[in-house]
Amino acid sequence: MAARMSNAIAAVILAAGKGTRMKSDLHKVLHPIAGRPMLLHLMASVDELNPAKKVVVVGDKADQIEAALNGSAALAVQEPQLGTGHAVQQAEAALAGFDGDVLILYGDVPFVPPATMRAMVDRLNAPDAPAVVVLAFEPADPLQYGRVITDGDRVVKMVEHKDATEAERAVRLCNSGLMAAKARDLFALLARVTDDNAAKEYYLVDIVNIANADGRHCAVARADPADVAGINSRAELAAAEAQWQRFKREEAMAEGASLRAPETVWFSWDTELGRDVTIEPNVVFGPGVTIADNVIVKAYSHIEGATIAAGCEVGPFARLRPGTVLGEKAKIGNFVETKKAELGKGAKANHLTYLGDVTVGANANIGAGTITCNYDGYFKYRTEIGENAFIGSNSALVAPVKIGRDAIVGAGSAVTRDVADGELRLVRGEQLVKPGWADRFHDAMRKKKAEK
Template identity: 85%
Template sequence: MTHPIAAIILAAGKGTRMKSDLHKVLHPIAGRPMLLHLMASVDELNPAKKVVIVGDKADQLESALGGTADLAVQEPQLGTGHAVQQAEAALAGFDGDVLILYGDVPFVPAATMQAMIDRLNAPDAPAVVVLAFEPADAQQYGRVITDGDRVTKMVEHKDATEAERAVRLCNSGLMAAKSADLLALLARVTDDNAAKEFYLVDIVNIANADGRHCAVVKTDPYDVAGINSRAELAAMEGEWQARRRVQAMADGASLIAPETVWFAWDTVLGRDVMIEPNVFFGPGVTVADDVKIRANSHIEGASIAAGCEIGPFARLRAGTILEEKAKIGNFVETKKAHLGQGAKANHLTYLGDVTVGARANIGAGTITCNYDGYFKYQTVIGENAFIGSNSALIAPVKIGRDAIVAAGSAVTIDVADGELRLVRGEQLVKPGWADRFHDAMRKKKAGK
């Protein structure tokens, strides 16, 4: 029998160590706020309720969540137990399993959450399930003292004996409990401690004192790593990227210098993709099979079909669509650009708000002039068109199929199919003028 699931996510802390005007849990990893990484994992369990406990910068969290979770305010902030209690009103009438998570612990897998729920519903019916881990260095973590998988005691590092400190199993802070048990246990937690705070961990000891038992589920330290500072944020980004690179290669992509490639949380790569050094993927990139991405390219919000070649030194911005075997070369920038099959822009070009037909060739230095300071306009380039070097296509404008725009042209009027358009000023030739100019200037400089 399955039970409805609720998730309580604690995110009321001030995050002072970040020294930021942005809420701590909204700092991104792989281009996605850490809180939204966690919420995506929660959503895999199809929860009936999601409650985010907010405090400082609550308006930022409300905006980021966009109505996908209930918010409960913790003010004043009197500890983790007190924070969870603030969800009581939002959970009124809820009868099921409750997960307690932390907004600054973003990479708890959905499978681990499910393991906690499964253990909570095992035949021996534990009152609380604690998620624990074994770090390489236990540092100042609270310890989980166990007998088998039953928790006999939870103890903070500062209160632990030497024997207890020798235990490597540490408390992540994440828990699961039945809603009725959780609220009843929290009501009995006191602030009888040096910090005068209500600690969530006390519900385990209270349940044990009642003669009930609590259980532990173990997980990898990476899954429960908390982020409290810029340095920890960078370290977690590095670890996430390292794992993603390994996954990319396992899935059939080649990374020449893996440590120099940076992925976004949603990057999709096909098979036999070749990625040269120093490539950065922003959010929203899909790459099909047999694509070559050359060095020092920056790609975001782009869809790249099979057989395309990108770079080196290319920038693909949001709304770029490349069909099969299209090519974007060095120092080319695209934005809302749709290139048809086999179309190419090999050098020094800006393509914005443009549709380029199949097999069209865009010469070096071409610019689609898409903005007049107030509005954006479209350029349409037909199949097999040839745009000569250093051309300015001043939108809105249409270049027809098989048309040729001569190098150096500034095109303001549509070009018909098969037409040649040449827009240049008349060349004026004055033989000997340069020689006479140089002679005069040299004499002037010499003071003669």
Template identity: 85%
Template sequence: MAAGMSNPIAVIVLAAGKGTRMKSDLHKVLHPIAGRPMLLHLMASVDALNPAKKVVIVGDKADQLEAALAGTADLAVQDPQLGTGHAVQQAEAALAGFDGDVLILYGDVPFVPAATMQAMIDRLNADDAPAVVVLAFEPNDAQQYGRVITEGDRVTKMVEHKDATDAERAVRLCNSGLMAAKSTDLFPLLARVTDDNAAKEYYLVDIVNIANADGRHCAVVVTDPYDVAGINSRGELAAMETEWQARRRVAAMTDGASLIAPDTVWFAWDTQLGRDVLIEPNVFFGPGVTVADNVKIRANCHLEGTTIGTGCEVGPFARLRPGTVLGEKAKIGNFVETKKAVLGKGAKANHLTYLGDVTVGAGANIGAGTITCNYDGYFKYQTVIGENAFIGSNSALIAPVTIGRDAIVAAGSAVSRDVAAGDLRMVRAEQMVKPGWADRFHDAMLKKKAGK
């Protein structure tokens, strides 16, 4: 192939299986890891190759996959399901007229790096022109995996575990199931695959043996077991989550964040952290969190859909919900919940507060126990708090309402009308005092209790 030239790439993703071991109404490949369906982890890596075509092979719960992919890939149905070779054949119509390189991936093998996919394509286009490239790995325990028998990096035989001899089972190099082939080779080879095996299925791996029998040769690329780990049960899902999180924590610390107790911090797939971020124990990041430099996130916080500015402090025991934006050096303290709350520079809510559908100006102080009453049972309403305003403790701001800059809301107020800039608003019932009433009450109740 000429320097600088590359063939178009098509990707076939197998996702037709029933996933019975998950025991779930949700399609197996839509179960999330780090807050993102495993299939979409894979498709993001696929997209890094800029493929010309993407075909997902579907069967059970196809409507769920169609909704999740939202038109980003063609769908081809496999029904009945007669094995991996038969599954790949279902993409032939969708790839009619396509002339290029084809990658075969699996929806339940979500963490294949784009670089590994590219390595398979590069090997397919090497000067010796292999018919098929197989992605293999060497697990600690070979279990029931099919084996890849090689001489150098050439594959001499592919064999499923149940069809392998004892000598073949002793080989540690295992088949991931992922392959690459030219479109002009792939479908003619698949057409020659038979179901003459213990499972009576059409195995994709047989295209390697057929190509070898034709006098062609096939090549192997070897990758890390993590890259090709398949997920078939909730136990395997949890194990992969654990491994993904462990790697993400290392990356966070490598990039300049401090995790006091790394194993207790949980990241989402898209969490972004600045430098010199301190994360205390038991912090959970949902999707959509961006953290700037020099931020302190104290223990036992839950953050999702949140942007945190430089120098902010959050928690402990804070919950930041989607739509929260904290300006530079803003502070959210313990037992504070925010939702669609924008806090300006230096604004702070230190204790026991709910801020929903609110804009808080720079330097404003929100006292303990303050809530924005943003919902009337039918609609949500906005609260606006001006710069340097002071909201006294145990206040209820009944939206829609605006508190002007430098205004003060006295503690214990229920504010339902706008407060002008610089004003004091106090909304309290008149205090009534009845001298001696409490003493008389206690005496009466004690006598009643004693039966007198």
């Protein structure tokens, strides 16, 4: 017999629905918010409670969810899908031997704060020992939400909108769907739920009514409507993105970053900003960006997978792709693209340059129009540029190639062989000079045109 686990928390996350309103081949709960699947936003919050067990109930597109979770939670399959109560029942086997507190959450309700989850568990373990804790909220418009009928913080009745009377629909306190119960109570109550309702489904809310009928009581905890907003359509997904971005912008400014036009800056879920960072308008951060103190990111820049050291300047119109590492006080200017590029302290690429698969030494200067030719159609190769090197404008560095310390590459050069330390390398055709040729050409062409 499995060992029993008490004084612990388990999370059951429901994600079996088809999400038809999304009209997508991607499972609804995997649609990203700030570059991270909404399900993983929720899982990260759950993890802050250090749960003993996590069970995700899956159905449609289960393989996609399994791949996204990558072994971080157990899976339980709901097939067919016969309602929320039936869905939670599918987790019973995965929680065999568990005798702690169970949080019931939804994969498409991604922004539930850990503090709210903890408050539900604390209420469940209060001295009056409620059988179930229901998380409720008061939306601006109750719409089709199920209602929570209360007396103080005790739940008198739970009713789905389609089964509610007009008087019950007039109640503004709504059911978020989230609940907490002791494992031993939860599954015993679920076993008694029937499908005697308008939808012929097994409603999770019925466990509250059954417990009440047994003479036990259930309690309500309250949440901000924004924290329990569900996402069922592309429009709601966009609204959730906007909500998350507003929060992140406010957090960034509170922590010491200056956003010149906050509403135009878009962060990723893991963006890290230092103090006294300045972000100009229309900047987009993809995943994996860390920015140290006193950095300026100028307008219309796109940064993803990059580490930027203190005192750097980026943009405007710069694109930093994954693998970019900028050393202290390095500078990436307008219309410069980098990928797997490491720039040393004080190195500069100010204009119109592509730096891919390259290491640039400290204080090196990369002239306008320079490119590292890193791909031959089959493989990628690296370029190494030494400290204090100067690469003239409109140069092509054909990798693999090394440019030495203090070396100079003359403008317009196509460099295919290594350049030694301190060397000047010019790779150009010899200039041909014909005095007066242009004047004679213009005279001839003007005469020809006049004769027509």
